[in-house]
Structure formats: C-alpha cells, structure tokens
Amino acid sequence: MFDFTTDIGIDLGTSSVLVYVKDKGIVLREPSVVAIDNNTGNIVRIGKEAQQMVGRAPENVSIVRPIKDGVISQYSATLKMLQHFIKESCGSVFVRPRVMICVPSEISEAEEMTIMNAVNQAGARQTILIEEPVAAAIGAGINIDAPEGHMVVDIGGGTTDIAVISYGGVVVSKSVRIAGNELDEAIMSYMRKHYKVLIGERTAEEIKIKVGKVFDVPSKKPTEIKVKGRCLVKGLPKVVNFSANETLDAIMEPLTAIIDTICHVIEQTPPELLGDVYKNGITLTGGGAKLTGLDKLIEKTTGLRARVASDPISCVALGEGKSLENLENGALGFLGSFGNS
Ligand SMILES: Nc1ncnc2c1ncn2[C@@H]1O[C@H](COP(=O)(O)OP(=O)(O)OP(=O)(O)O)[C@@H](O)[C@H]1O
Ligand SMILES: [Mg+2]
Structure with missing residues (x-):
C-alpha cells in the first residue's frame, strides 16, 4: 500500500541524485545523467542506463548532465529526471510527497525559484529548500x-x-564552482599537454579515484596506472603509464583554489566561532572528500583538524532525512518552502 503523503529528501547533485524516503532511508542512488533523442527531443534513458551510453550513444542521442555546478542548466531534462526518480522512490505517480531538496549556499533567487518550480512540477505537494552544507x-x-x-x-x-x-x-x-569535475578536467588537460593524449571524462575520473593521492599517507592504492587514450599526433590508440605524483601535479591548481577558499572562510569567521572550529575541527563531506590524503593536506594548510565523515557521499541525503523527521519540531536551517504542507 502506498503512503500518498510521504516525505522525501532529494540530493540533486551535479554528479549524482540520492533520494531519502522518510522511515525507509536512502532508497535511490543514480547518476545525474539523461539521454535525449535529438530528433524528437524525447528522453530515452535516465540515470545509470543513460550513463552506460556515455561514449557509445548513437549519433541521434545526446547524453546530458542537466545539473551544472549544483543548479539546473537544462530545465526539461531535470524535470523528467525528477519525475522519474520521485516515481521510482515513492512507488507510484499518484504519490504527492513533501520534498526537501538541497541548494548550494550561494545561489541566486532565480536559480532557487527554478529548483522550486521543477520539484513542484515533478509532483511535490510542498517543496522545502535546505542549504547543502547544513544538510x-x-x-x-x-x-x-x-x-x-x-x-x-x-x-x-x-x-x-x-x-x-x-x-x-x-x-x-x-x-565555489570548483570541485571533483574540475579535478577531472585538469587531469584531461595534463594528459593533452604532457603526453599529447586525449582521454575522456570517465577515464580522468578513474585515474583520480584509483591513484589520486594528495598527501603522503599510508594507502593501498597503486602508485601507477595504465591509461588508454588517443594520440593527438597520430590519431591512434596510445597507452601511458601515469603515476600518482603526476596526478597531484595535474590537479594542483583546482585543489589549491579549493583550499584557498577554505582559508578565506576561516579568515571571515568571527573569533568566538573560530575557537569552536579549532576545538571541533573541519568535517569533510561529498564525494570529493574521498580523495586520499585530502584531510591531511587541509590540516597541514589550515592548522585545523580535519576529518572525513563516514559515507561522505550520503551525508546530504541523510541530513535531509533527519531534518524531515524533525520538521514538525520547528527544526532550523531551512531557506523557504512552496506549496501546501
Ligand atoms: N574515491 C574518490 N576519490 C576522489 N574523488 C571521488 C571519489 N569518489 C567520488 N569522487 C568524486 O566525487 C564527486 C561526486 O561527489 P558527490 O556525489 O558528492 O557530488 P554531487 O553532490 O553530485 O555534486 P554537487 O554537490 O557539486 O552538485 C565526483 O567528482 C567524483 O569523481
Ligand atoms: Mg552534492
């Protein structure tokens, strides 16, 4: 039997979408990807099925990531993706859930309204926004x-x-709009510049995850990886032995930009709170927090303790879930809501 008034939390991310259903926990984890038929404009695949088509799609199909830098860049694709994931999570198109959804902490009012509208149009009876770092x-x-x-x-x-x-x-x-994807792009550009080899986004991400290490910490990761790409000079396949040290060189610039931003926020923090942060340390969440040694690098640069949350990719969805459980108790941290409660 369906609960037609259920509450759900959606982590609508640039890379992935997670859905938390009240009293059930996280029920859905899918890549934030859709495949569109260019001739008809119809969506042909969503989530994992669309991601599997990356690099293999026929000419008439475009693979798009409708969320860019945490905000909606392609409205109709996002709407279809939301409708599909809400239906999958709630079990029926007739369920009109109350939806809590996260937004980046610096977002324009127009971008906020676009997210609210998409969630309402996708079938929510009420939409509640929560800032991503709060969740x-x-x-x-x-x-x-x-x-x-x-x-x-x-x-x-x-x-x-x-x-x-x-x-x-x-x-x-x-x-800041610098995170995991930017690190992947930096690896792609390093491969082009230093080896004259073209690799795709997924290969770059694989390099980062499999050998990426940004501080000298004990790890079971290999120190080298064989990368297959296309030689830009001859146009033929080429294999490069890529080392962990090179990965660090490749991602140094965006990594430094992320750490500089952390330092900037520390500089802006009122002294009383800074004392608390000194005592409690910095908590790292999101998939990027899994980069080996990042916590130690942040500790060394800021002088503050840093810890990676357990299951960092699920934190936002879990936080939305906990907030939904406390909604009736006047929990704090929400930006606004739209629709009937
Ligand atoms: N083990 C790992 N090492 C390094 N990076 C990783 C690892 N696992 C995942 N990532 C990176 O984490 C990022 C995805 O994280 P997450 O799912 O938190 O993003 P998102 O919530 O979809 O994005 P956003 O919050 O920016 O909209 C990707 O760039 C991915 O490559
Ligand atoms: Mg996120």
Missing part, C-alpha cells in the same frame, strides 16, 4: 542546533560548499 553537517552527525560553531566543507562534483554553522544557521559561507 551535509546534519548527515555527518553534527548537532547543528548546539550553541557552538562547526565548519563543514562539502566537495561535490560541481561545487565546493564551505560553511560555518552555529545555532542551526549558516554564519559564514562560500560556494
């Missing part, structure tokens, strides 16, 4: 309502959201 903090197990400051750094695919949270609200924050 991430709750999901990482931080008691955000406590009268002390906590710093959260959420490194996703499109954005890095940094926030200092106290009494359930954001005191200082910064969101």
Whole structure:
C-alpha cells in the first residue's frame, strides 16, 4: 500500500541524485545523467542506463548532465529526471510527497525559484529548500542546533560548499564552482599537454579515484596506472603509464583554489566561532572528500583538524532525512518552502 503523503529528501547533485524516503532511508542512488533523442527531443534513458551510453550513444542521442555546478542548466531534462526518480522512490505517480531538496549556499533567487518550480512540477505537494552544507553537517552527525560553531566543507562534483554553522544557521559561507569535475578536467588537460593524449571524462575520473593521492599517507592504492587514450599526433590508440605524483601535479591548481577558499572562510569567521572550529575541527563531506590524503593536506594548510565523515557521499541525503523527521519540531536551517504542507 502506498503512503500518498510521504516525505522525501532529494540530493540533486551535479554528479549524482540520492533520494531519502522518510522511515525507509536512502532508497535511490543514480547518476545525474539523461539521454535525449535529438530528433524528437524525447528522453530515452535516465540515470545509470543513460550513463552506460556515455561514449557509445548513437549519433541521434545526446547524453546530458542537466545539473551544472549544483543548479539546473537544462530545465526539461531535470524535470523528467525528477519525475522519474520521485516515481521510482515513492512507488507510484499518484504519490504527492513533501520534498526537501538541497541548494548550494550561494545561489541566486532565480536559480532557487527554478529548483522550486521543477520539484513542484515533478509532483511535490510542498517543496522545502535546505542549504547543502547544513544538510551535509546534519548527515555527518553534527548537532547543528548546539550553541557552538562547526565548519563543514562539502566537495561535490560541481561545487565546493564551505560553511560555518552555529545555532542551526549558516554564519559564514562560500560556494565555489570548483570541485571533483574540475579535478577531472585538469587531469584531461595534463594528459593533452604532457603526453599529447586525449582521454575522456570517465577515464580522468578513474585515474583520480584509483591513484589520486594528495598527501603522503599510508594507502593501498597503486602508485601507477595504465591509461588508454588517443594520440593527438597520430590519431591512434596510445597507452601511458601515469603515476600518482603526476596526478597531484595535474590537479594542483583546482585543489589549491579549493583550499584557498577554505582559508578565506576561516579568515571571515568571527573569533568566538573560530575557537569552536579549532576545538571541533573541519568535517569533510561529498564525494570529493574521498580523495586520499585530502584531510591531511587541509590540516597541514589550515592548522585545523580535519576529518572525513563516514559515507561522505550520503551525508546530504541523510541530513535531509533527519531534518524531515524533525520538521514538525520547528527544526532550523531551512531557506523557504512552496506549496501546501
Ligand atoms: N574515491 C574518490 N576519490 C576522489 N574523488 C571521488 C571519489 N569518489 C567520488 N569522487 C568524486 O566525487 C564527486 C561526486 O561527489 P558527490 O556525489 O558528492 O557530488 P554531487 O553532490 O553530485 O555534486 P554537487 O554537490 O557539486 O552538485 C565526483 O567528482 C567524483 O569523481
Ligand atoms: Mg552534492
């Protein structure tokens, strides 16, 4: 039997979409990808099935990521993707859930309205926005309502959201559109420049995940990886032995930009709260937090303790779930809502 009034939390990310259903937990994890038929404009595949088509799609099919840097860049594709994932998670098109959805902490009013409209049009009876770092903090197990400051750094695919949270609200924050995807692009461009080899986004991401290490910490990762690409000079396949050290060289620039932004937020943090952050350390969430040694690199640069949350990719969805459970108790941290409660 369906619960037609259920509450769900959606982490609508640049790389992936997670859905939390109240009393059930996270029920869906799918890549944020859709395949569109160029002739008809129809969506032909969504999520995992669309991602499998990357690099193999026929000429008339385009593979798109409708969320770019945490905000909607292709409205109709996002709408179809949301409708599909809401139906999958709730079990029926007739369920009109109350939806909590995350947004980056620096987002324009127009971008916020676009997200609200898409979620409502996708079948929500009410949409509640929550800032991504606030949801991430709750999901990482931080008691955000406590009268002390906590710093959260959420490194996703499109954005890095940094926030200092106290009494359930954001005191200082910064969101930059530099995160995991930018690291992948830096690896692609390094391969082009140093080896004259063309590789795709998925290969670059694989290099980052399989050998990427940004600080000298013990790890079981191999120190080298064989990368297959296309030689830009001869146009033929070419194999390159790529080392972990080279990965660090390749991603140094965007990585430095992320760490500089963390330092900037620390500089903006009022002294009282900075004392709390010094005591509590920095909590890292989002898929980018899994980059080996990143916590140690942040510790060395900032002088503050840093820890990666357990299951960092799920923190935002878990945080939305916890907030939904507390919605009736006047929980803090929400930006606004639209629709009937
Ligand atoms: N083990 C790993 N090492 C390094 N990076 C990783 C690892 N696992 C995942 N990632 C990266 O994490 C990013 C995706 O993280 P996440 O799912 O939190 O993003 P998102 O929420 O979809 O994006 P955003 O919040 O920016 O909209 C990708 O760039 C992916 O390559
Ligand atoms: Mg995210």
